[in-house]
Amino acid sequence: MSTRKPSKRVTMMDVAKAAGCSQATVSVVLNGVSDVKISPELRTRVIKAARGLGYGVGSVIRHAALDELKGDCIGFIVDQLATTPEAVNAIEGARHESWENDITILVAQTQAREEHEVRAVERLLRAGAQGIVYMSIFTRRVSLARVFEDLPIPLVLLNCYTRENRYPSVVPDEVIGGRTATRSLIKLGHRRIATITGELFMEAAQDRLIGYREALAEAGITYEDSLVVEGNWSPTSGFEAAQRLLSLEERPTAIFCQNDKMAMGCFIALAEAGLVIPRDMSVVGYDDDELARHLRPQLTTLELPHRPMGAWAVQQLGKHSATIGSRHTPYKMVCSVVERSSLTGPTTGKLNGASSSSD
Incomplete structure (x- = not known):
C-alpha cells in the first residue's frame, strides 16, 4: 500500500475504491460501529487503505502522540452546526485524528449564547472531558465567556481567536x-x-x-x-x-x-x-x-481546510499546549486550489462587452 501524501483531498469514496468495498462499509469501519458484523480481514483492509491514502489528514498534518488522551473524551463546542458544512468537516477532521486512540468526541451546539455555553462546559466536565475545542462557524475574534477562562482542562480555538491570543487557535489563511x-x-x-x-x-x-x-x-x-x-x-x-x-x-x-x-x-x-x-x-x-x-x-475553487484544522485542534489538546499565561499566535492554514473546468485564458472579443457566443 502506497503511503505517498495525497495531492488532493481524499474522500471516503477513494478509501472505498482502494479497499474494494462500499462507502457505507468504510463509514462503519472508520466510525467504529460495533453492532454491524464486518470480517476482520475487511476491517483491516479498510483501515490500511485509509492510512495509506492519508484519509482525513491534511498535507500539513501528521498524527501526533495522543497517548495521554487515550480512552478519554474531549468536548467540541460550536455555535452553529446546521447552517454550513464547515462545522461538520472540522468535527470529522477531529474524529479522524482521534479514532485510533479511542477518544470520544462529545459535540454541543450553543448558538453563541453564554448560558448555553456555560451549561455545555459543565456537562462536558461532568462527562470527564480532558479538553475542549471551541469553534466559531465564521472566522472572527471572540470574547470568551468567563467559564472558559476558568477551565481546569486545555482549550483550543478553531476558526476563531481572542484579542490576547491566550489559547492555541487555528484559522484559514x-x-x-x-x-x-x-x-x-x-x-x-x-x-x-x-x-x-x-x-x-x-x-x-x-x-x-x-x-x-x-x-x-x-x-x-x-x-x-x-x-x-x-x-x-x-x-x-x-x-x-x-x-x-x-x-x-x-x-x-x-x-x-x-x-x-x-x-x-x-x-x-x-x-x-x-x-x-x-x-x-x-x-x-x-x-x-x-x-x-x-x-x-x-x-x-479553493478548499477551506476545516478537516485538517479539526485534526490540528485535537493534536494541540494531546500536547496540552493550551498553557495559561503564554501567547499563542493563531496558526494559519493554507486554502488549496481544487482545479476543475471553469477556467481558461481570455479570448478575443470579450473585453469590450461583446459576447463571443455567436462565433
Whole structure:
C-alpha cells in the first residue's frame, strides 16, 4: 500500500475504491460501529487503505502522540452546526485524528449564547472531558465567556481567536486564499478580473479582498472599484453582482467569487446573458462546497481546510499546549486550489462587452 501524501483531498469514496468495498462499509469501519458484523480481514483492509491514502489528514498534518488522551473524551463546542458544512468537516477532521486512540468526541451546539455555553462546559466536565475545542462557524475574534477562562482542562480555538491570543487557535489563511484564487486567473492571462465579495464586515471577506488586491498589485494590474461588487454569500447575491459586472462598458474576462454559492448565482447570470463558461468568462469560487462538483462546467475553487484544522485542534489538546499565561499566535492554514473546468485564458472579443457566443 502506497503511503505517498495525497495531492488532493481524499474522500471516503477513494478509501472505498482502494479497499474494494462500499462507502457505507468504510463509514462503519472508520466510525467504529460495533453492532454491524464486518470480517476482520475487511476491517483491516479498510483501515490500511485509509492510512495509506492519508484519509482525513491534511498535507500539513501528521498524527501526533495522543497517548495521554487515550480512552478519554474531549468536548467540541460550536455555535452553529446546521447552517454550513464547515462545522461538520472540522468535527470529522477531529474524529479522524482521534479514532485510533479511542477518544470520544462529545459535540454541543450553543448558538453563541453564554448560558448555553456555560451549561455545555459543565456537562462536558461532568462527562470527564480532558479538553475542549471551541469553534466559531465564521472566522472572527471572540470574547470568551468567563467559564472558559476558568477551565481546569486545555482549550483550543478553531476558526476563531481572542484579542490576547491566550489559547492555541487555528484559522484559514484567507489573505493567501484570495491571492491564490486571483493568481490562478492572472497566470492564464487575465488582466481584467472582477471579484464578488461576501459581506465586508466579516474577516473572511475582508482578507480575501486583501489577497485579491495583493495579487493584482504584484502583477502590475490596476485595482478598479467597479470590478468589486459586494454580495452576501447567497446565490441570489452572486446572480445580481454578476449582472452588474456584465453591465459595465468594459466587462471583466474573469470573476473571482468569494464563495461557491455566489459562484452558482454567477453561473446562472452568465448563462442568461448567453455566455459560455469558461470560453466567454472564467469563474473561480471558494470553499469547495459540494455544489462545486455539480455545476456545469465543474467549478474550480479553493478548499477551506476545516478537516485538517479539526485534526490540528485535537493534536494541540494531546500536547496540552493550551498553557495559561503564554501567547499563542493563531496558526494559519493554507486554502488549496481544487482545479476543475471553469477556467481558461481570455479570448478575443470579450473585453469590450461583446459576447463571443455567436462565433
